[in-house]
Amino acid sequence: MKDRPFSQTVKGRKKYNPSEYFTLTLSEPFANGAIGTVHRASAQFEVDSITVEYHELVVKFAFQGEHQEELRREYKIYQHMAKIGYTANILRVHGLFQDFETGLLAMVMDYGGLTLGTTKGNQPFTEKGQKVLWDALQDLHSDANVLHGDIKANNIVVDSSGNVYFIDFHRARVLVDTHPDSFEYDCDALVEMVFP
Numbered sequence: 001m002k003d004r005p006f007s008q009t010v011k012g013r014k015k016y017n018p019s020e021y022f023t024l025t026l027s028e029p030f031a032n033g034a035i036g037t038v039h040r041a042s043a044q045f046e047v048d049s050i051t052v053e054y055h056e057l058v059v060k061f062a063f064q065g066e067h068q069e070e071l072r073r074e075y076k077i078y079q080h081m082a083k084i085g086y087t088a089n090i091l092r093v094h095g096l097f098q099d100f101e102t103g104l105l106a107m108v109m110d111y112g113g114l115t116l117g118t119t120k121g122n123q124p125f126t127e128k129g130q131k132v133l134w135d136a137l138q139d140l141h142s143d144a145n146v147l148h149g150d151i152k153a154n155n156i157v158v159d160s161s162g163n164v165y166f167i168d169f170h171r172a173r174v175l176v177d178t179h180p181d182s183f184e185y186d187c188d189a190l191v192e193m194v195f196p
């Protein structure tokens with residue numbers, strides 16, 4: 001998809017009711033990935049004339065064409081999982097938005113906590129921790145048919161209650177009617193990570 005030139009006028013409604021939009025407030029970027037920058041964010045929106053604030057959000061930006069394609073691909077994988085009702089170890093994604101004037105693409109999702117890369121460092125995984133991650137990955141394969149494609153400590157986050165979530169699905173693929181070995185790539189990556 002081509003970026004829209006700045007001078008091009010964009011047709012759109014000038015006025016929206018308070019229930020038709022939300023306001024996002026972004027903090028400084030806290031991570032720089034291969035696709036773009038990632039910010040903590042909070043949203044304010046109105047429901048029945050009451051303003052609601054939701055603080056636990058993340059916005060992942062993609063600036064250039066090829067990175068935007070990757071972000072669209074990632075969003076499609078989340079859409080697939082939402083459509084089939086697969087929610088285990090997956091964070092809620094609230095939408096993919098494009099800025100009219102600059103063409104900037106942004107995916108808004110829940111904040112899932114710190115990555116295992118940050119929390120674990122070089123510490124070994126406990127047997128329970130190994131099992132939790134192994135079972136979560138097996139479920140992703142067998143119940144969602146999703147091959148993640150980039151399993152590593154910085155693509156798994158853990159919240160304050162110890163729940164783990166896979167993130168960063170831009171290399172993922174939905175595999176149907178395949179042999180269980182098709183998911184070996186992810187399994188090998190996880191084994192390397194948790195059973196060194």
Ligand SMILES: Nc1ncnc2c1ncn2[C@@H]1O[C@H](COP(=O)(O)OP(=O)(O)OP(=O)(O)O)[C@@H](O)[C@H]1O
Binds near residue numbers: 058109
């Ligand atoms: N929902 C989230 N909750 C918490 N942290 C997140 C979330 N999404 C992204 N991050 C943080 O931002 C970093 C980069 O995000 P992500 O891995 O999705 O981007 P990427 O550009 O595809 O990265 P990569 O360099 O791994 O390809 C993650 O390693 C993590 O630290």
Ligand SMILES: [Mg+2]
Binds near residue numbers: 033154155168
């Ligand atoms: Mg990543």
